[in-house]
Amino acid sequence: MNSNERRVSAYQRQQLQWQTERENHRRKEGQRAALYQRALQASVPAMELVLNDHLMDIDWPQETSLSFELSADGKVLMLDVDLPEIEDFPKTELRLYQRGIGVSVKELSDTALRKLYMAHVHGMGFRLIGEGFACAPSVETVVLSGFTQVTNAATGRMEDKYLYSVKVKREAWVAIQFGNLGQVDPVEALAAFELRRDMTKTRIFRAIEPWDAIVAPH
DSSP states (O other), X not given: OOHHHHHHHHHHHHHHHHHHHHHHHHHHHHHHXXXXXXXXXXXHHHHHHHHHHHHTTOOOSSOOOEEEEEOTTSOEEEEEEEOOOGGGSOSEEEEEOTTSSSEEEEEOOHHHHHHHHHHHHHHHHHHHHHHHHHHOTTOOEEEEEEEXXXXXXXXOOEXXXXXXXXXXXXXXXXXXXXXXXXXXXXXXXXXTSEEEEEEXXXXXXXXXXXXXXXXXXX
16 A cells, blocks of 8 residues: 555545544434423423533532432422632732733732632522523522531541522522623622521631421432
């Protein structure tokens, strides 16, 4: 086989591989579209798969794990999200010089850091509640609880510390002006629902007991 024949053979192999990958992609997208359509028709198994597909695909700034449970009748969605620890947040911020040439590095004060953390963890909850309602059209109530891990001083074991837990009805959620989200403060927005949160004026979180909705087994 001469060099020209080898190039033709290599091209044909690459073309066949591309066609195979294209067909596989089309098949998977077709299956995904059918799944999302069943979810729109309020199929509980389909909504569970869509929730798993969608929620696990959110690109958070830091690695984030979460779990969910959908009631057998598809009306209640329980969401637990493992929030980042404040210790993992950046302690500095970058600012452009007024003339726009170069940046300065500024150390964040404890107050500024806690304010940043408060906004971030509430923003995560706000996003997840919205995604839950969007992915599961039969859901009437979303119960979302955010927690972090802390060390028990008595045992040395890591334990979950819930920072907030909120119960949101769909009819209350849709009252938010989503066309004006730039003016919506997630901290205040979550406080408008049934919120369990013990946060001091200096934005320090104390542990709370999360909402516990009764979710029927599948």
